[in-house]
Amino acid sequence: MQRTPHPTDEELMVQLADGKLDAAAVLFQRYKVNLFNFFLRQGIAREASEDLVQNLFERVIKYRQSYRKGMAFRAWLYQIARNVQADWQRKGGKMIQEDVSQYENRPELPEMGLGQEENLVMMEKAMQQLPPEQLEILLLTRYQKMKYAEVGELIGCSEGAVKLKVFRALQQLRSLYFKLEQL
Template identity: 75%
Template sequence: MQRTSNLSDEELMGQLAEDKLDAAAVLFQRYRVSLFNFFLRQGHAREVSEDLVQSIFERVIKYRQSYRRGMAFRAWLYQIARNVQADFQRQGSNKVKEDISKYENHLELSENGLMGLGLEREENLAQMEKAMQQLPKDQLEILLMTRYQRMKYMEVAELLGCTEGAVKLKVFRALQQLRSLYFKLQKS
């Protein structure tokens, strides 16, 4: 029999549906860091991000029977993450947001688009942070999923209930908006 850690996410969900709860621990280990970063990059405090990740996996276990075989696990997981975040915000539990610049490598905008930021360009971090925080929630979320979480456009399309082409267009528009906000901040 295959070791649990060698199974695909979808196979692990099959085991979880059969009440083999050790499969949830493997999924938690695979996704806890990326989910934590997903929330942290949206400006949530570290403690809040940890709590939200915990809530996601509680729901994964609770709703394991609702997972449909053949569905991309990551899309299903991030839908739960979006729901957990929406519930958190609806409850008015928005604790103090943190400045995320101290936790991550940021992006810099050039005339040609986005590129990785090195230490020699630290002076641009504040403007990028401000620009990202000024993006509408849906645009920030789609950039986080496609750029930071490295989700495929097809996975995001499944998650958002739209076509892959629509996701590409949303990413393009979000990058345009981010570029515009960034350069506006640079001029001021």
């Protein structure tokens, strides 16, 4: 018996645009944790992050006709995520400093000793001190594992410019980390 391969995100989005709303449920299952992390790591409280993920998928369904076949789905999705976040902030949503390491969607790490756990906590604190643009670029490239070309499409710049932005953000993160380490 031959298995049918799982449809790609782009194929599911075409189905959704054609009115097959079940495709939205599959996309939601694939992206809900990553999007929750994206919002949470930018300083949005857990409950608000959950709400923003729901709002985002409502917009995906509402604006499904704007998706064009052949378009990079993740770039389109994260553009909607950025818009949802901007709308939330315009309506008075407040950013917070929260220890995100306590949530279940933390990256999988090998068994860590006490020193490694402390390093992770310091890294999280350093990330929260980054300017929003630098934090976003690191979240997209490192945590969401988006390719530089996808991020470039999302933020409206070249792949080379994204590489430079990532390099600068990592330099800033390194500097903030070492300042925290000296305290």
